[in-house]
Structure formats: structure tokens, C-alpha cells
Amino acid sequence: MVTVDATQVPKDAPENCPGVESDQAGKASACAGCPNQQDCATAPKGPDPDIAVITQRLANVRRKILVLSGKGGVGKSTFSANLAFALASTGQNDTLATTSDEGNDDLDGPQVGLVDIDICGPSIPKIMGLEKEQIHQSSTGWSPVYVQDNLGVMSIGFMLPDADAAVIWRGPKKNGMIKQFLRDVDWSDLDYLLVDTPPGTSDEHLSIAQYLKPSGIDGAIIVTTPQEIALQDVRKEINFCHKVKIPILGVVENMSGFVCPNCRGESQIFAPTSGGGIEMAKQMGVPYLGSVPLDPRIGQSCDRGVCFMEEFPDSPSTIAFKTIVGKIRQQLP
Known part of the structure; x- marks a missing residue:
């Protein structure tokens, strides 16, 4: 059996595919x-x-993190956006601040970039309040x-x-756009580059793994919801990371219970x-990072393009996040 890098194999390739970069590509039996x-x-x-x-363009990016999930609708883009807000706010009187904050001694916080490679369903501009930019x-x-x-x-x-x-x-056209986001964008010096991905383990995921592999991927965060129908697809995503050698920082369980915005009581919606x-x-x-309960105000904040954690700092969801x-x-070192 021919052994190939999974990032070089088309998603609809036959078994024993020699890989697109092989001299036998298109010629083997x-x-x-x-x-x-x-x-x-x-x-x-x-x-x-x-x-x-x-690799040269991203030479000054210290950490690269993928946000993944095999299942759609688990709140992956919402998590990516709030993670970007949280990391960027570190050092601005934030509870996450540390004395050794990314080499940034000013109050501006770490430099953070967020790239949305969900080509067919780009929701990050709306969530971040940048819809008409x-x-x-x-x-x-x-x-x-x-x-x-x-x-x-x-x-x-x-x-x-x-x-x-x-x-x-x-x-191929989607992959070309992802390449442009990495090759042609002037990201400058970044402490964190976050990549929000679409559901699945297909073209976009293989492309981002291939393009970032030489410069290093620090890890992936896997987002799920509690019910088994979501976990089935998330297990596939974890296996994908193992196959393409992407370290897994941990699993986040989103929509884990429901938080009433009035009484702050919690109840189960998606039974585990x-x-x-x-x-x-x-x-x-793999590591388990924690559970984020569902607060209806999260959706409202996304629709308005504002940071939920800043709007509702006392919400159990904010504390969990x-x-x-x-x-x-x-x-991450």
C-alpha cells in the first residue's frame, strides 16, 4: 500500500491514491x-x-489556532469570534491578563487576527459588526x-x-481563496491567528492544513454540543486532526444547558x-476545556455585532467562556 500525506489526497480519491504531488499521479493503477x-x-x-x-508571510505570527467541528450549527463561528475578542482584550483590565502578556507591555493587548475560511457561509463579518466593510x-x-x-x-x-x-x-476555487487569505493578506506581527472553519473534513480543512503545516499549527479547538448526533461528527473531526497531525488543544461543549437571562437558572435543552x-x-x-451554557443574549449580541462578554460580564456563559x-x-507558550 502506498503511504501518502492526507493533505495531498483529493477527497474523492480511490484507495491507494499515490497523491497529487507524486510522479505517479494520474498514472498508477x-x-x-x-x-x-x-x-x-x-x-x-x-x-x-x-x-x-x-510561510514567509506568516513568519511573525506566534500562534496559529484552528476552530473545528465536524457538525454544523454548534456555534463554531460564535466561539471563534468571542475567542478573538477575549484574546484581544487581554491586558485591558481583563481577568485573563497575566504579568507576561505576549511580550506586549502596552495596554492595547495582544495582536489578534481572525480569518474566516467558511467560503460558502461567511458569518464572521456579521458577528464582529463588520458587515458593510x-x-x-x-x-x-x-x-x-x-x-x-x-x-x-x-x-x-x-x-x-x-x-x-x-x-x-x-x-479548487475555494482553496485558491483560502491561499490568498494567507499569502496576500498583510497580517504583520500577530500573537494569535485564529482560523474559523466550515463543518466537515473536506477541501477547506485539507487546504488549511497543507498551507499552514510548514509554518506550524499550534493546535485545534473542537466545538461540539451535548447530543449524540453532534458528537458522531465531532469524533470524525478529532480523527481528522490525528491523521493530518494537528495537535488538539481541547474540546468545548457549546450550548451545554440553558441560562435564563432573568433568574440565571440553568436547565438542559440538549440532553447528553x-x-x-x-x-x-x-x-x-483529548483534553476537555469546558462547557458554555446557552444564553439567548449570545445570539442577540451576534446579530448586533457586539462582544457578548463585554455586554454581559456577569452571565454564567461569560464566566465559563x-x-x-x-x-x-x-x-500555548
């Missing part, structure tokens, strides 16, 4: 009947020259759209003619029939 045979046979061989450019180009490349001085965002949502425009692209995220993390041998962010920071 395993390629017979594969829909990618002609493309693989005629494509340029060898390493992608743009990966070296990406546009990308600007300078002599050094595309400039991220800034929420504040130390928090920049990049998304295809900034390039669409309107918020309702559909992106109807095949894999198989033990929920904590039991799944234990079974699969800050605890999780503290654990993430402790794992």
Missing part, C-alpha cells in the same frame, strides 16, 4: 476510473511554490478589516456584493444521552 485522473496527470508536480511564500489593498498586500486596533478580520464576506449573495464555487462532550473527550483521549480561554492560553 489505482488512478484508473478516478474522476481526478486527468487533472492529476497534467498538473504540475512537486511542492506548491506558494507554500514557501505563505470592504477589503483595502496596500503596497504590502490586502489589509485586514479591523474591529479595533489589535483585532483584524479577513473573510470572503467583505468581497460579496451583498450579504445575501451565494458563493457557488467548486473546491451518551455522556456529552466530556465523556467523548475522555474516550478519545473566560475559564476556557484561560485554559487555552496556559497550553
